[in-house]
Structures are given as structure tokens and as C-alpha cells.
Amino acid sequence: MSEHHNPPKGLMRWVLTTNHKDIGSMYLWLSLIMFFVGGFMAMIIRAELFEPGLQIVDPNFYNQMITMHGLIMIFGAVMPAFTGLANWMLPLMIGAPDMALPRMNNWSFWILPFAFIMLSSTLFMEGGSPNFGWTAYAPLSTTYAPNSTTFFIFAIHMMGISSIMGAINIIATILNLRAPGMTLMKMPMFAWTWLITAYLLLAVMPVLAGVVTMLLMDIHFGTSFFNAGGGGDPVLYQHVFWFFGHPEVYIVILPSFGIISTILPAFSRKPLFGYTSMVYALGSIAFLSFIVWAHHMFTVGMPLVGELFFMYATMVISVPTGVKIFNWVATMFRGSLTFEAPMLFSIAFVVLFTIGGFSGLMLAIAPADFQYHDTYFVVAHFHYVFVPGSVFAIFAATYYWLPKWTGNMYDESLAKVHFWFTFIGMNLTFFPMHFLGLAGMPRRIPDYNLQFADFNLIASVGGFLFGATQLVFLFLIIKCIKTGKPASESPWEGAEGLEWTVPSPAPYHTFSTPPDIK
């Protein structure tokens, strides 16, 4: 309530807090920790694939690593990072005193560390952690599942509860707490993307909860949802999972669209090109994401009409996505561009995400997908949308808003080092995977044919480079907090938005009375 109320001291400040900035920071730190945990698993995977043959881990452990890497990166690194950014920035951007439901906000966060304790505990159980891939296809996750699967299922439930409460909070905040005068179509683009993302979360997290509950029942209660012997169908699992799974991939990309739409105008010193079309494109993408799920399972044996429907519906998504890409390019066109770290990551996002989009378009062609399915081409595709998509956007956002969070400027030259090595490492890792996939190397296998050795070696070297570079990122953040030069209220020349009207670092309570919107 009171404007000059200072945060309490000690650990309990963080445990009991209802402050959106505290909670945002905790989300971001959790995300960073999980990014390193998941990244460490990626290093194990790349080390095993460094050369043909089995050398470092046994195949079952390899399967556990790919499963946990996927789960931790999606649910632990990318999603909490975006929720953290939403927590920190949305109230500042729309002129709200805090999130709409501050205590529930704390609960959304504090469920997560426990969920990841639950998930990670499976690594130390007899029989090991889940080893069926993050998609948990039945019957690998039922009849042939390790004992620890129950803990995995409950961990997913906890993450789901957290996401649903987080989404409700974001919707209530955006719909109800905007400063007077800020109409929906005057909202910053980041708020728009998060509003749509929150609806996606609300619509599909319950579906995930439902489908893993059915796994639980098949394992423990004798039901036969995914067992044809009882009249069920294992393919049903895939349908329901991907009904969640496809909107999920938009959940982890839409907020980055918002970030890029914020940063590109700032460093081009031009307003965002085509704001209204951006909003409609977002809406279209969100709608279409519900009717394309079966393109993940073209080879499972669907009727021809199904293959055709899902192929064309998927291709239609490239229209609104194309609108966004062209708008971003048009935003930069004839702007006076400068290339600070947030801008570098954003430009790399536009270029590399487009590559990921194109390989997605290739995969969407059902007959061609029969060749690509479950090969490294798919691995290359989704890493091209996750890494330079979601992760680069998170890096860009971090650099862009670090001065607002910490009150200090980060080390720009070190950030450029971080960018270039990340950029090179990422492309070295994932670009060769396109060739590996087209040549037929299957995914999720720890060993491979000799003909794939060269490209795998390159990918592993790139992976280690990428991984090591992230330590620079960690160092850079700590350095910024400890010894960074003090930043002004609005350190970026071209940046606009309410968040730049409050001091840096942002005071503990901001906008207790809403600002005037012209």
C-alpha cells in the first residue's frame, strides 16, 4: 500500500513476498538455474554423440537425459522465464500497482521449485528417471515405464497448477489493472502476446493434466485408455498430448514475439510497423494452434483426409507468422539502427526463427514428413525455434530490462562476446542436424552409423561452445548487479513505455496511483 514501504530483510522476504518484482526475479533465477541444469544434460547428450559407438553413458541413461532435458528446458527454463518477465514487466508496462492477485502469484511461483524437486528426484530412484521422451507416449509411459513415472506425473500436475494460476493472474491483471485510458489497442505488444498466451495456457494445461491422469490410471488403477486389449488406443494418447503440445509450442514462442516487437522499434527508433495487424496475427496463430496438432503424428496411420486437413491447416499458420516477420523487417527498414546486445539478439531472432519456420513448413508437408519424421531434421527444426526463438528473446529481454531491474548497466562488450559465441555455437550445433536428418539419422538413439560422424562432431563442438558461453552470461548478470555503472531512468534512447518513466532500479512499489495515459 504505502509508497515508501521498503522490502523486509532476509530469506523470508522471498518466501512470503507478494511483490510482483520479487516474484518476477525469483522466476527468472529459477529459470536460469534450470537452464543450466537442462544445459548440463544437453552436454552429456552431445558428449555421448561426439563420436559413433557407446562411450560415456548407457542407452537407458541416455534416454533419461533426453527426457529430462526436454522437460526441464520447456517447463523449467523457458516457461518460468516468460512468466518472470510477465511478472516484472506487465504491471510496469500497463501502469498497475502489482499483479491482480498477489498472493496467488506467490503460490504460482513457489509450487515450481517443489515440482522440479519432485521431477529431479526421479533421477535418484531405482530404475532411474522417466526415459520415454518428454512426450511420454503410451505404452512406453505405461506398460514399459520405470517406477518413477508416478512422480513424473505428479510433477506435471504441479507445473500445471502453477501455470493455470499464473495465467489467471495475468489475464486478470491485463483486463482489469490497466491504467485509465490505456485501451486494449494501446497496450504494449508484450502485454498482448502474454494475454493470448495466458488463454492458451488456460485452454491446454488442463488437457495435459487430464492426459497424464489417464496415464496414472492406466499404470495403477487397471484402466485401459491406451491399451487396445481393453478397447482403448495408444494413438489416443498422442492425439490428446499434442492437442496440448501444439498450443504449448506457441505458449513458449508468443511472449518472445512480444519481446521482439518491443526491442526492434526501440533500437530502430521507429514505432512498431503494423501494430493492429500484429494483434490480429497473434489471434490467428493462437486459434490455428488448436487445429493442427496431428501434424506431429503424420506417420501414425491416420485417414488421408486427416493428413490433408492437418497439412493445410499447418501451412496456413505461416500466413500470420509471415505477417509478423514482415512487420518486424518493415519496422527496421529505414530506421536509424544501433546494435546493442538486445538488438543483436532480436535481429538474430528474426533471421534464425525464420529458418526454423521454414523447416517447419517442410515438416508440415505430410508426404515429405514420412521421410523426416523422428529424424534429426525434426531435432534441428524445433531447436531452431526454441533456441534462437524463445531463448534468444529471453536473452534480449534480459539485456534490455537489466538496467531497470538492477539499476545498473551491463557490460556491453562482454554482452557482444556472449552474443557472437552464442550465435556461432548455436548454428554450429543445430545447422548440421538438418543434414543428418535428411540423410536419415534417427533421433533419440545414443549411437549412429559412421557416415554421420563428421556432422555429429561439429554439432558437439558447437554444443560445448554454446554451453560454455552461457557461463559468460551468468558472469555478466552477476557483474551487472555487483559493479555495473548506474543506469538512468531511461537508458535506451529509442525505448518507449511506462516502465521507462519510473527510476532505475524500479522502486519496490510502483504506480500505486495509476499514471495518466495520453
Add this chain to the structure above:
Amino acid sequence: MTYEPYYVPAQSPWPIIGSISLFTLLFGGALILQQYTTHISMFAYICSIGGLLGLIFMLAGWFNHVIIEAHQGLYSAQMDRSFRWGMIWFIFSEIMFFVTFFSILYYIRMHAVPNLDQNTNPVSGLLWPEFKQNWPLLQNPNNQLFPGPREVINPWQLPLLNTILLVTSSLTLTIAHHAIRFNQRIKTIIWLALTVCFGLAFLFFQAEEYIHAYQALGLTLNSGIYGSTFFLLTGFHGFHVTLGTLILIIILARMIKGHFSAEQHFGFEAASWYWHFVDVVWIGLFLFVYVL
């Protein structure tokens, strides 16, 4: 322009108590599920029961806190809207939860089961040449592993009674809702109490039905996809009715204590929204699980 301040609560212990309790409950629950074929350890019981108690303690404490704040007049009209949006979108997520289960029922009935029959899909004949598609499915493809039910529930007995009970309860709740708007406290209490009774009666008959299904009809979780979908849908619905009834009982107690007024009774409204939601789900269940 005047502005009513938006209440941002100070630090709260309830979320962390909730997180720890939820974790303990689920961890203990997972241990029980893992150990029930051999020997369930004391530790597993302590975890799950302790977690459950902690969760109940958290809910009671948290809501108590919110009620006190509401009575202190800390909540503005804007805060009220936040609560409303919160409840509406929570119910939306619950609807999606049930949409999932209805969808799997349609998929099973219209696609999965017909395709196991070799008259629809010749390949299935290689595995189960005897299998004939049917709904309700009394003979499963593999009857050793999943012995089919002898019979299924007759929709025109208990389920019809339950339908009448729930529809009536929605009606009585609406009467109570109208009464509270006109500040008719006693009338509200009577109709609300009646709603709770209907809810409890529904749960009683649902339990009767389950016992009958297990003991007389051989309709169990293990009796193939009919039993699986039947218990999944009715079970989760029954769980929601249980929650809804508990919520209504709490609201009734608060009503008797005089917590609500004609102007301020969002707790009552949220509970009634929730109750109407479980009611609508039941109509879907009655049609697609029992009748059709």
C-alpha cells in the same frame, strides 16, 4: 479524477504452506501408489495425510484472511472485478479439463472401438478376430486381461434421479441467489440449505451406483474401456460435486454468521457459478455416458 486504491496485501505465509503441503501430499501419494503391491510404508502415509491436512489448513487460513480483509473494507470495486475474472477463468480451465474427457469418450466410441473390429479395419482381425464393435462394450478384445462388464448402469433409474436432483439443486440455488439480492436472509439460508441437501443426496446415490456397478454388474475400472471412461467421467464429476457441496456448506455457514449483504456477496456468487458448472457437466454426462 478520483482513484480508489487497489489493495496489495503484505507478505503472506499461506502460499508457501500450500506449496509444501501440496508437495508432501503428492510425494506421499506417489509413494503409496508405488508401494501398494508390496508394503506401504509408514512414511508414505504420514506424508500424504500430513500434506492433506496442511492443504486444508492452508485453504482455511487463506480464505479466513481474505474474509477478514473483505470485512475491513479493503477491497475496492476493481478488486472485486479481479476476483470475478479469476473465478471465471478458473471455471474455464475446469471446463477444458472435462472437454478433454468428453473428447476421449467420443474418440473411443467413434474411432477406436470401431477400428478394433475387423469389419471396419481388416488388420485388427489378425489380432482379435472374435472382437465385435459395440457400445456399451461388454466384450473386450482381450477378455483375460480386461474382463468386460456383465451389464451397465440403467440410465432411467439412479442416473435419472440424480439428474433431477442436480437440476433442482441449480434451481434452488438460483432462488437463494435472488433472495440474497433482496436481503432476505432467512429465505436465502433455507434455499441454500436445500441445495446442499440435494448435493449430498446426489453424492449418496452416486456412491450407491458405484457399489452396485462393482458388486452386481462387474463394471469396474478394470473392465475395459467402458468402465475406464465411465469411472473417469463420473468420478471426476463426482469429485467436483463433492468440492462444490463443501464450498456450499461453507457458504451456508458464512450466510448464517451474516457475512453477506445484498450488495456484497461475491463468495456466494462464485460458489453458485461453480455449482452451475458441475450441473451443466452432469447434463453432458447423463446424455453421453449413460443414455446414448
